[in-house]
Amino acid sequence: MLIIFVMFFTFLNLVVVSGILVGLIQGAIDAVRTHYTSDIIISSLNDKSYIENSPEVLSIVRSLSQVDAMSARYIDGGTLEANYKTRSNEKEKPNTAVASITGIDPIAEDKVTNLSKFIVEGEYLTPMDYDQVLLGAYLVKKYLPIDSPGFTALNDISPGTKIKLKVHGVEREVVVKGIIKAKVDELSMRVFMVDSQLRSMIGRNDYNVAEISIKLKPGADPSVVRDILKQNGIDKVAKVQTYADAQPKFIKDMVDTFALLGNMLSSIGLVVASITIFIVIFINAITRRKFIGILKGIGINEGAIEVSYILQSFFYALCGSVIGIIVLYAFLEPWMALHPIDFPFSDGILVAPIGGTMMRIGLLMLTTIIAGFIPARLVVRKNTLDSILGRN
Amino acid sequence: MIEVKNLKKSFKDGESTTEVLKGIDFIAKSGEFIAIMGRSGAGKSTLLYQMSLLDEPTSGEIFIDNKNTFSMTPAEKTSFRLIALGYVFQDYALLPEMTALENVALPLLMQNIGEATAFKKATDALTKVGLENRLNNLPSKLSGGEQQRVSIARAIAHEPKILFADEPTANLDNESSSIIMNIFKQLHKGGQTIIMITHEEEYSKFAERIVHLDDGKIVSMEKN
Numbered sequence: 001m002l003i004i005f006v007m008f009f010t011f012l013n014l015v016v017v018s019g020i021l022v023g024l025i026q027g028a029i030d031a032v033r034t035h036y037t038s039d040i041i042i043s044s045l046n047d048k049s050y051i052e053n054s055p056e057v058l059s060i061v062r063s064l065s066q067v068d069a070m071s072a073r074y075i076d077g078g079t080l081e082a083n084y085k086t087r088s089n090e091k092e093k094p095n096t097a098v099a100s101i102t103g104i105d106p107i108a109e110d111k112v113t114n115l116s117k118f119i120v121e122g123e124y125l126t127p128m129d130y131d132q133v134l135l136g137a138y139l140v141k142k143y144l145p146i147d148s149p150g151f152t153a154l155n156d157i158s159p160g161t162k163i164k165l166k167v168h169g170v171e172r173e174v175v176v177k178g179i180i181k182a183k184v185d186e187l188s189m190r191v192f193m194v195d196s197q198l199r200s201m202i203g204r205n206d207y208n209v210a211e212i213s214i215k216l217k218p219g220a221d222p223s224v225v226r227d228i229l230k231q232n233g234i235d236k237v238a239k240v241q242t243y244a245d246a247q248p249k250f251i252k253d254m255v256d257t258f259a260l261l262g263n264m265l266s267s268i269g270l271v272v273a274s275i276t277i278f279i280v281i282f283i284n285a286i287t288r289r290k291f292i293g294i295l296k297g298i299g300i301n302e303g304a305i306e307v308s309y310i311l312q313s314f315f316y317a318l319c320g321s322v323i324g325i326i327v328l329y330a331f332l333e334p335w336m337a338l339h340p341i342d343f344p345f346s347d348g349i350l351v352a353p354i355g356g357t358m359m360r361i362g363l364l365m366l367t368t369i370i371a372g373f374i375p376a377r378l379v380v381r382k383n384t385l386d387s388i389l390g391r392n
Numbered sequence: 393m394i395e396v397k398n399l400k401k402s403f404k405d406g407e408s409t410t411e412v413l414k415g416i417d418f419i420a421k422s423g424e425f426i427a428i429m430g431r432s433g434a435g436k437s438t439l440l441y442q443m444s445l446l447d448e449p450t451s452g453e454i455f456i457d458n459k460n461t462f463s464m465t466p467a468e469k470t471s472f473r474l475i476a477l478g479y480v481f482q483d484y485a486l487l488p489e490m491t492a493l494e495n496v497a498l499p500l501l502m503q504n505i506g507e508a509t510a511f512k513k514a515t516d517a518l519t520k521v522g523l524e525n526r527l528n529n530l531p532s533k534l535s536g537g538e539q540q541r542v543s544i545a546r547a548i549a550h551e552p553k554i555l556f557a558d559e560p561t562a563n564l565d566n567e568s569s570s571i572i573m574n575i576f577k578q579l580h581k582g583g584q585t586i587i588m589i590t591h592e593e594e595y596s597k598f599a600e601r602i603v604h605l606d607d608g609k610i611v612s613m614e615k616n
Contacts, residue, residue, distance in 0.1 A: 388446070
């Protein structure tokens with residue numbers, strides 16, 4: 001029973017350690033997909049700050065049957081100033097922060113990215129809000145108490161606080177309606193306001209937006225929709241990417257790195273398991289050496305005796321793995337999907353694809369069988385008579 | 393029939409060599425019951441181990457039914473032991489986690505004769521030694537005498553050419569010993585070749601012939 005327990009924990013070590021390490025990044029990737037890019041993101045070309053002919057692009061997107069919802073965003077750089085009212089003289093340093101100002105349709109945005117769920121203070125925007133903004137938490141000092149020369153955040157900010165917003169040389173006093181705190185940096189570092197407000201500030205009368213996030217209906221393949229959009233010529237005026245395309249390469253490298261790290265840690269567990277099995281089988285075979293001798297004496301061939309020990313090892317590994325699979329897929333994985341681990345930069349889930357799990361089980365079986373065979377062979381090969389008589 | 397020719401066995405202990413068997417010549421005919429006797433260290437067990445192919449003699453030859461066992465590979469010897477020889481050990485040598493029936497059936501199963509046949513033969517052998525009511529008992533639930541009877545059943549279930557017994561009554565009380573010896577007597581009557589080592593004069597009388605060993609040599613052979 002104890003050995004099966006060891007095998008069970010070895011299985012968990014093999015699958016769960018790397019699963020959590022990969023899940024740590026996967027959680028971040030999933031969050032970016034769910035709360036920022038959605039399934040497909042159309043963004044401005046590198047040399048442009050907006051998508052040309054956006055209304056036409058939006059109508060093409062809207063016409064696709066696979067599309068469930070979409071959110072078009074106006075984006076421009078801007079500065080925020082918090083202490084402009086309390087500054088007593090011009091020598092006092094203004095409390096400013098630089099941010100991407102994002103104009104959204106609050107209802108459409110919420111439908112696509114569920115942005116309202118990240119409000120930690122105040123309220124979410126409504127389409128009728130005038131001169132009201134949502135601030136990302138990274139722009140508010142109390143949520144990001146970092147004092148870096150290259151980075152500033154606003155002091156004493158809470159819902160209702162008035163701040164000065166300057167975009168494209170246009171300055172406007174706005175009220176902080178709410179604060180957004182998410183583990184997706186693109187949300188926590190932005191300022192959100194109603195699209196018509198920002199459009200009027202930046203003079204975007206052509207309705208050309210900078211970003212369009214598209215949420216597809218369940219079962220729709222993002223790459224297929226991406227290709228349809230490209231076939232419609234959208235790639236000539238914008239970058240059309242699936243959530244996977246939009247991932248920076250370093251994220252993919254991090255997934256690979258963490259998977260490798262997980263495998264390295266798991267391999268230690270595998271070594272421990274094989275040593276455990278080796279010791280168990282060796283002690284078992286040594287203490288039963290006389291009986292092994294007797295079996296050989298009455299004519300049972302060595303191979304059959306070795307196979308019996310291999311089967312014993314196999315049984316331990318199989319039981320541990322079966323229990324592990326049940327615990328993993330019936331409890332751990334669904335539980336962690338519902339209750340992700342609260343890492344500072346992501347909600348870590350458990351990534352345990354069945355193919356990888358099966359491969360690890362195979363590895364565990366193989367290691368265990370070898371670890372069982374070697375001591376059995378050592379003992380079985382001893383002289384039959386010496387074994388029967390207990391001679392060394 | 394088993395024929396032993398000029399059998400020698402010596403053991404090396406560092407630089408020195410101890411010669412335990414010093415040229416044994418001996419024939420046991422089919423159906424014979426032979427008791428090998430001698431004081432401790434005379435070489436009785438060593439002789440039995442050589443004849444029963446559990447050990448390799450230093451020199452000499454052993455023929456079983458005119459087959460020279462010297463030329464056999466270890467695997468052939470193992471197979472030969474399974475099919476043609478039977479063993480009764482002093483300490484019963486039963487597998488503790490197996491029932492009496494399973495202990496007896498194990499060598500039969502290893503002969504690939506089929507599960508049903510193996511268990512039928514095992515049941516018959518246990519019936520022969522009077523344990524038909526103890527088939528499903530573990531060795532720990534059996535007395536010493538009963539365990540030895542299981543051991544005999546295991547040794548005879550496959551109808552071996554020769555049955556070797558290494559002091560089969562050494563660990564038993566008088567009553568159990570008598571039962572065991574009577575089983576040997578019945579087996580012998582049925583034509584079983586038996587070669588048995590014993591210390592006890594009383595039980596050697598069950599044999600047809602007694603071989604006395606001393607200092608690695610046969611010193612006398614007498615018929616009962």
